Amino acid sequence: xxxxxxxxxxxxxxxxxxxxxxxxISDVHxxxxxxxxMPLLDFLRCVDADVIYLVGDIVDFWKVRRGPHWPQTHNxxxxxxxxxxxxxxxxxxxxxxxxxxxxxxxGMQFGGIRLERSTMHTTLRGRRYVxxxxxxxxxxxxxxxxxAFLGDRGYxxxxxxxxxxxxxxxxxxxxxxxxxxxxxxxxxxxxxxxxSFEEAVAAEARRHAADxxxxxxxxxxxxxxxxxxxxxxxxxxxxxxxxxxxxxxxELRIVRWPVGVRDELFELTLPDxxxx
Ligand SMILES: [Mn+2]
Numbered sequence: 001x002x003x004x005x006x007x008x009x010x011x012x013x014x015x016x017x018x019x020x021x022x023x024x025i026s027d028v029h030x031x032x033x034x035x036x037x038m039p040l041l042d043f044l045r046c047v048d049a050d051v052i053y054l055v056g057d058i059v060d061f062w063k064v065r066r067g068p069h070w071p072q073t074h075n076x077x078x079x080x081x082x083x084x085x086x087x088x089x090x091x092x093x094x095x096x097x098x099x100x101x102x103x104x105x106x107g108m109q110f111g112g113i114r115l116e117r118s119t120m121h122t123t124l125r126g127r128r129y130v131x132x133x134x135x136x137x138x139x140x141x142x143x144x145x146x147x148a149f150l151g152d153r154g155y156x157x158x159x160x161x162x163x164x165x166x167x168x169x170x171x172x173x174x175x176x177x178x179x180x181x182x183x184x185x186x187x188x189x190x191x192x193x194x195x196s197f198e199e200a201v202a203a204e205a206r207r208h209a210a211d212x213x214x215x216x217x218x219x220x221x222x223x224x225x226x227x228x229x230x231x232x233x234x235x236x237x238x239x240x241x242x243x244x245x246x247x248x249x250x251e252l253r254i255v256r257w258p259v260g261v262r263d264e265l266f267e268l269t270l271p272d273x274x275x276x
Contacts, residue, residue, distance in 0.1 A: 137200050
């Protein structure tokens with residue numbers, strides 16, 4: 001994950017004032033120490049978009065409740081966004097699970113920022129994308145994680161535990177019961193859940209007759225095809241410092257913005273794909 005995607009070079013060529021059709025930003029977690037605000041401010045300074053989508057978890061109200069970390073730079077992010085509104089940018093804010101308190105206000109406008117539960121973005125080339133935060137898919141993701149753990153070590157351990165477990169059961173007068181077989185059954189039903197996340201993403205896009213889906217939430221930038229649906233994740237500003245942009249000619253690209261090494265950007269040309 002050290003690499004910077006070739007997409008970043010798009011912005012280095014023209015640097016400040018790069019014009020794009022749309023910018024998608026998620027998971028900034030303002031109000032916490034983890035928010036990488038400086039690179040974000042730098043990114044916002046360099047990019048001018050017709051539409052800015054804030055794809056959730058922009059402000060971390062979970063942490064704010066326990067006493068916010070809110071230095072001036074966090075205000076600067078808000079100010080910068082409001083300034084972009086004044087200069088004519090359309091800003092759509094889709095609250096995530098960390099700023100879900102704002103979900104009650106979906107459909108309303110605040111200082112030119114429109115709150116929506118989810119929305120549809122149409123690219124210049126006419127491709128339609130559902131835009132949502134992505135915590136909606138949490139159930140399946142959690143199950144997939146559990147499976148990954150169980151799949152690697154769990155089953156072998158269960159096999160090994162079968163003997164002592166049944167020795168115990170026998171001494172309590174109970175019949176043989178295979179822990180490993182039980183887990184294997186559970187794993188099998190969980191396997192379908194891995195596909196389920198991908199299915200859920202794809203189904204959501206199909207439900208809206210869309211070509212793809214744009215989300216955040218898992219803090220992992222991604223650009224790939226899932227069952228014929230274009231899945232894009234704009235990443236985050238906690239670890240990956242990444243965003244999604246639609247260029248003026250209608251191409252969707254993940255952009256990575258390295259932390260505090262702006263000048264080095266001009267020398268970097270890296271060939272690697274953005275890791276999925
Ligand atoms: Mn989230």
